[in-house]
Amino acid sequence: MNLMTRWPAVRTGGLAAYSLVVVWFIDTRGVPFDRETVLAWVCGCLVLVNLGRPWRQSVQVVIDWLPFLAVMLIYDLVRGAADEAGAPVHFTPQLDADRTLFGGTVPTVWLQDRLYDGGPPRWWEVGPALVYASHFVVPFVVAGVLWQRQRERWLAFTRRLVSLSFLATLGFLAFPAAPPWLAARRDLLPPIARTSPRGWSILELDVAARLIDKGQKASNLVAAIPSLHAGYTALLLVFVWPRASRGLRVVLVAYPLVMGFVLALTGEHYVVDVLSGWAAAALVCLGWTAWERRRAGRDDPAREQCQESPSGPGSTLGP
Amino acid sequence: MTTDSTGLAPSPPSAQAPSPPAQAPSPPAQPALTRSTITIGALVSFVVAVGVLAPGLTRPNAFVFDEVYYASDALDLLQRGVEQGQPVHPPLGKWLIAAGIRVFGFTPLGWRIVPLLAGAAVVALTFVGAALLTRRISLAATAAALVLFDGIVFTASRVAMLDVFVALWTSATLGGVLRIRQRGYRPGSTLPVKLAVGVLGGAAVATKWSAVLVLPVAVMALVEADRRVLPPGPIRRRGVVATLVAMTVVPMIVYAGAAVPFIVQIDETRAGAAHCRATGPAAGPDPQASTNISATAESACDWTIGERVSVWWDNQLDVLDFHRRLRPRNSQAASAINWVFQTEPTALYDKTCRASFTVVPPELDDGVCQGARAGDRAIVMSVGNPVLWVAATLAMIVLAVRTARRRDVTTALVLAFGLVQWLPWTFAEREVFTFYAAPIVPILAWWVVMAAAPWAPKRRIAVCTIVVSLAVVAFAAIRPAMTARPLERDDLGSSLWYPSWP
Numbered sequence: 001m002n003l004m005t006r007w008p009a010v011r012t013g014g015l016a017a018y019s020l021v022v023v024w025f026i027d028t029r030g031v032p033f034d035r036e037t038v039l040a041w042v043c044g045c046l047v048l049v050n051l052g053r054p055w056r057q058s059v060q061v062v063i064d065w066l067p068f069l070a071v072m073l074i075y076d077l078v079r080g081a082a083d084e085a086g087a088p089v090h091f092t093p094q095l096d097a098d099r100t101l102f103g104g105t106v107p108t109v110w111l112q113d114r115l116y117d118g119g120p121p122r123w124w125e126v127g128p129a130l131v132y133a134s135h136f137v138v139p140f141v142v143a144g145v146l147w148q149r150q151r152e153r154w155l156a157f158t159r160r161l162v163s164l165s166f167l168a169t170l171g172f173l174a175f176p177a178a179p180p181w182l183a184a185r186r187d188l189l190p191p192i193a194r195t196s197p198r199g200w201s202i203l204e205l206d207v208a209a210r211l212i213d214k215g216q217k218a219s220n221l222v223a224a225i226p227s228l229h230a231g232y233t234a235l236l237l238v239f240v241w242p243r244a245s246r247g248l249r250v251v252l253v254a255y256p257l258v259m260g261f262v263l264a265l266t267g268e269h270y271v272v273d274v275l276s277g278w279a280a281a282a283l284v285c286l287g288w289t290a291w292e293r294r295r296a297g298r299d300d301p302a303r304e305q306c307q308e309s310p311s312g313p314g315s316t317l318g319p
Numbered sequence: 320m321t322t323d324s325t326g327l328a329p330s331p332p333s334a335q336a337p338s339p340p341a342q343a344p345s346p347p348a349q350p351a352l353t354r355s356t357i358t359i360g361a362l363v364s365f366v367v368a369v370g371v372l373a374p375g376l377t378r379p380n381a382f383v384f385d386e387v388y389y390a391s392d393a394l395d396l397l398q399r400g401v402e403q404g405q406p407v408h409p410p411l412g413k414w415l416i417a418a419g420i421r422v423f424g425f426t427p428l429g430w431r432i433v434p435l436l437a438g439a440a441v442v443a444l445t446f447v448g449a450a451l452l453t454r455r456i457s458l459a460a461t462a463a464a465l466v467l468f469d470g471i472v473f474t475a476s477r478v479a480m481l482d483v484f485v486a487l488w489t490s491a492t493l494g495g496v497l498r499i500r501q502r503g504y505r506p507g508s509t510l511p512v513k514l515a516v517g518v519l520g521g522a523a524v525a526t527k528w529s530a531v532l533v534l535p536v537a538v539m540a541l542v543e544a545d546r547r548v549l550p551p552g553p554i555r556r557r558g559v560v561a562t563l564v565a566m567t568v569v570p571m572i573v574y575a576g577a578a579v580p581f582i583v584q585i586d587e588t589r590a591g592a593a594h595c596r597a598t599g600p601a602a603g604p605d606p607q608a609s610t611n612i613s614a615t616a617e618s619a620c621d622w623t624i625g626e627r628v629s630v631w632w633d634n635q636l637d638v639l640d641f642h643r644r645l646r647p648r649n650s651q652a653a654s655a656i657n658w659v660f661q662t663e664p665t666a667l668y669d670k671t672c673r674a675s676f677t678v679v680p681p682e683l684d685d686g687v688c689q690g691a692r693a694g695d696r697a698i699v700m701s702v703g704n705p706v707l708w709v710a711a712t713l714a715m716i717v718l719a720v721r722t723a724r725r726r727d728v729t730t731a732l733v734l735a736f737g738l739v740q741w742l743p744w745t746f747a748e749r750e751v752f753t754f755y756a757a758p759i760v761p762i763l764a765w766w767v768v769m770a771a772a773p774w775a776p777k778r779r780i781a782v783c784t785i786v787v788s789l790a791v792v793a794f795a796a797i798r799p800a801m802t803a804r805p806l807e808r809d810d811l812g813s814s815l816w817y818p819s820w821p
Contacts, residue, residue, distance in 0.1 A: 036792070067784050070791035077795060081374035 007052030014048040033136040035076060039069045042144040049148055064147065068158055075165045082172040083220035089176045091183050094225060097272040108180040109190055111265045121198040128262045129199025135229045135259070142236060156292070157239055164235055164284045168228050171280070176222040181267035196266040227269045230277030233259045238285045357450045357459075361443040364463040368439035371467055372476045376435060377427040378803050381685035383699055384667040386479045390430035393417040393479070400580040401588045407641055411525040411577045412481035419479075430479035437487045438476020442467045444490045445761040451497045452733065452765055453772045461771075461783040462764035465707045468787075468794035469764075470664075474701040474801050475757040478667060482757035485530050488523035490761040492516055493736050496537050500544050500729065509558070513541065513565035520566060521573025523758075528642075530758065532739040538566045540732045578631060585627045586620055590634040595620035645749035655744030655751050659712050664702030665752040666821040671696045672805050691805035698800045698811070700821060701754045706790040711763035714770035721770075730769060737762035 022041060025032070032038050043065050050057040098106045139161060147154035184192035233256035240252055256278065263269040382390060392402040393416035402410070415433045423429035442463050449462035466472055475483040495516035499509060520537060523530035541562040549555035585591035598620070657663045672688035672695045687697045715734065722731045740759050744751050767786065771779045799806055800814035815821070 036796075063781055063785065066788040066792070070788035073791055073795040077371070077798070081370070084374040 011049060011051050014051060015045070018045060018048055031133060031137070033133060035072050036069065038137055038140050039065060039072075042140050046144055046148060060151075061147075064151070064154070068143075068162075071162050072165070075162065075169065078166070078169050079172060079220050079223055082169055082176070082223065087173065087176050089178055089222045091178045091186060091188055094177055094270045094272050095180075095183055095188060098270045101271060106180065106189060107264045107271050108192055108267050112192055112195075112267065113190075115265065116193055116195060118193070121201050123202060125195065125199035126202045127199065128195070128266055129197060129203075131258055131262045132196040132229070132266060132268070135232055139232045139236065142240065156288070160235055160239060160284050160288050161232070163288065164231050164281055165228065167280055167284060168223075168226050168231060168277075171226050171276070172220060172223040175225055177224040177273070178222055179224045179268055179273070180264075180270060182221060184267070192267040194267050196262070196268055224269060224273050225276050226280040227263060227273040227277035229263055229269070230256060230260055230274040231281040234278040234281035235285065238281065352450050352454055352456060352459075356456060357447055360450065360456060360459055360463075361446050364446040364460075364467075365439045365443040368442035368463075368467050369435070372435050372438050372473065375802050375804070376431050376477055379668060379670075379685040379687045379697075379699075380427055383478045384480070384665075386430065389413055389416055389481060390420070390425075390479045393420055393430060394425055396580070397421055399587050400584045403589070405589050405637070405641075407638055408481055408527050409525045409574065409577055410580070411522055412484040412527065414577075415484055416479045431477060434479055434483045435476050437483045438472055441472060441476075441483065441486045441490055441757075441761055444487070444494055445764055448490060448494045448497060448761065449765055449768050451494065451501055452729070453768055455772065457780065458768040458772060458783065461787055462761075462768045464787045465704070465710075465764040465767060465790055466761050468790045469704040469707050469760045470700070470702040470794065470797055470801050471753055471757050472760045473794075473798075474667060474699060475754050477802075478699070480754065481527050482754045484526045485523055486758040486761060488519050488526060489530050489533050489736075489740070489758045492519040492523060492533055492537055493733070493762070495519055496540050496732070497729070499541060500732075510561050510565075513561055514569055516541075517565035517567075517569030518573055521570030524570055525574045525577040529740070529743075529755065532743065533736060534566055534570060536732065536735045536739055538562060539735075540728070541566065543728060581634075582627045582631050585622055585630055588630075588634075590630055590637070591620075591622075591627075594626075594630045594633075642749065655741060655747070655756070658703060658741070658753065658756055659708055661703045661705050661708055661753070662817055662819050663753070664700050664820055665754060666698060666700050667754075668697070668699035668803055669821055670698075670803075687803050688805055692807070695805035695807055696811055697803040697805040698814075698821060699803050700797075700800045701752070702797060702801070702820070703753065703756060703760065704790050704793050704797075705816070706786060706793045707760070707763055707767070710786050711766045714763075714766040717770040718766055733762060733765050733769060737766065 032041060043061050046061045046065075047058050050061070095106065098108075102110075143154060143157055143161070146157050178186075180189060181192045181194045183189050237252045237256055241249060244252055260271070260274040263274055264271055388404075388407075389412070392404070392406060392410075393413045395401065395403045396410060396413055397417040397420055402413070406413075415437070416430050419431070419433040420429040423432055445466045446459045446463040450456065450459035453459065472483070472486065475486070495512060499512050499516065516537060520530075520534045523533060542559055545555060545558040545562055549558045581588060586595060654663070670685075670687055672691040672693060674693040688695070691697075715737075718730050718734050721727055722734060737759050740762070741756070744755060768783070771782055774782070797814050797816070800811060800820075806814075
C-alpha cells in the first residue's frame, strides 16, 4: 500500500487526534468563543482534511481565511467603537414594541417569571446555554464545510456574513439599544437575570461560562438592534436551505426559532431585536443575490446562493 | 537617463515634446490613476482613519506622558502667545494643539483632536503617496491600511505630542517631491509646487528639529530631476536655483515665522525674563532667575529688535545644548535598532487599578478604572505593528538591491527619506522613544508596496492581502494595550507579546 492510498486513513487518524485535542482544550480552557480561536480551530481542521492533496490547497486555507479573520476582527473593533460613539442609549422604544406585540406583556418577563426562580441552574438550562453559545461557533464551522466543498459558495456565504455584521454595526451606531436585562437595572422592567451562561455549570464547564461572562462584559452592551444572534441563524437558514436535505431543513427552520426563544428567555434581547436581526439577514441576502444575478447573468449558477432551486445540482450539507 | 521603476519620469519643460517613457522594467503598463480617484481614495482613507483612531480618545481623562508639557505649552500659546516654561521644541506643533484647545477647551478632547486629525491626514497622504508611486489603487489602499493599523501612528494620533505632526509634514514633503518628479515639469507649474514643498519641509522643522534631514534629501531629489529633465543652460540653472531657494530659504522663513511670537513677546518668555533680570535696571544675582517664569517683572526692560533676536537665538542654542546633553535616563527609552522587531516599546501610560481608586474624588479621577476590578491594568503602549516593521525591513532590502541594479532614483529617494529619519536614531546616545518613529511609518508602508509593485498581479494581491490581514490581526491583538482599557492580566497577555513589553 503506497502513501497515496494511505492518505484517507492519515486524514481520518489526524482528525480523530484533532478531535481529542479539541476536547482536551475545551475541558481545560473552555469552549473557544473568541473569533481568532474558533477560526484557528476551523482552519486547523481544513488543513488536516487536505492532507495529501496539492499543497496549494493548504496554502489557500491561509490566503482565504486570514483576510476573513481580519475583516471579522475589524468588525469587532467597529462594534466595540460604536459603544463609544456617544449616541444616547434607547431603553423604551423596543420595550414598548414588545409590549404592543404581545398584548402588554414583555416576553422576557413572562418567560423568566415561569422558568427562572433564582436558584441553581436546572438541567434543561444546558439547552439555552448551548444554543446561545452556538452563535460564536456554528457560522464559522458551516463556513469551513462550505470552503471544503465549494469555495465559491464559501465566498458567497462569507460576504453575506460580513455584510450582515457591518450592517448590524450601522444599527448599533444609529440606535444604541438596551437589552431587557439592562432595562431591568434601570427599573424599567421587573428584575431580569442574564441567564445565558448558567447551563455550562451543569456540564461542569464553568470556564466556558466565565469566558462568556467576560466576553459579554467586554463587548458593546447596547449592540442589541439588530440581534446578530438571530441574524446569523436566519442567514444560515436562507443560505443553506436550497441545497439542504429534508432533515437538515427541519434543523435550519428550528434554529432561528429556538435561538429567538433563547434570546428572549435569557434576557439578552427583546423579540423585536430578534425580528430586526432576521430582517437584516433577509436584506443582506436579497442584496447580494441581486448583485450576483446582475454580475453573472440570469442563467448563471451564482443565483443559487440565496434562492437556489431545491433540486439544483451540487452536494448537500445534510446527512 | 536613469531608470525609474515607478514611471515617475518628469515631463519635459516643453509641452510640445513629451518625455520618452521612463525605462520602466516594471510594473507593466496600465492606466494611470486619475486625480479624482486619488482624491476620493484619500478622502475615504481619512474618514476610515478617523473612525479607527477616535474611539476612546478622551481616555484617560488626564495628561498622558509628555502631554503635560505640550498641552500646557499649547494653552500658554493660546493665552499668552509664548510658552511659559522653557520650550525644547519649536512651537508649530503646539500651535496646532492649541487650535483644538481653542475649539473644545482645555480638555483631553481639546488637546487631542488636532493630533487625531493629523494622524488621519497621514493615512490619507500615505494613500496619495503610494498611488503616485505605484499607480495602483490596491497598493495605495494597502499602504494606507498598513499605516492605519500601526500602533506608533495609532498612539501618536491619540495623544497631544508632536511626532504625528512631523509625520504629517514629512510625508507631505515627500508627496510633493514625488508630484514634482512625476508631472511638475510643465511651464509655470513647477515653482509653486516647489515653494509649497519648501513650506511643508519648513513646517516639519518648525515642529521638531529631527525632521531637518529630510530637506537635503528633498533637495537632492529635486536637483537630480532638474538636471535630468531641464535642458542645459539658463533654464536648468533657473530650475536648480528655484529648487535651492524653495528648499532652503523658504523653510527658514517658515521656521522664523513660527518664532515671531517668541520674538515679539520676548518679555513673556522665560528666556526673556532671565535676560531682563540679568541686564535690566535691577540686575543682580537672582536665585529665582532660573525658575521664576512670572511675567510681572519684565516690563522694566526695553528691548531692541537686535536684543530680541539675540535672546531668541541664544535660546535656540540652549535648546540644542539640552538635546545634546540628553542621556538615557528614562526607563522607557530604547535603541532605534530595536524598532525592526519592536521589542522595546514605550509605555506612555501604565496604571494598575486598586480597590482604593473607587474613592478617588471625581476631579482627580482620570476615569480609566471606572468599573474595573482591583488588579486590572490599563496601558497606552506606543509600539509599531511588528508585521509592518518586519515586512518593511524585508522590503527595504529588496528595494536596495533594485536601486543598485537599476539605478532607480525614485526608489532610492523613498529609501533615503526613511533611512535619514531612522538611522540617526540608531546612533544617538540620547534617549530614544518608539514614537519618534511616527514619521517613518508612512515611508515603511511605501517601501512594502513599492517592493510588491512589479510582481505579477496574482502574487502581488495575495502577498498584500496576507500582509494587511496579518497586520490587522496583530493590531487587534495589541490594541487593548494601546487604549488604556483596564484588563485582567490574563487578557493583557495576548496584547503583550514579548517579555520586554511593559
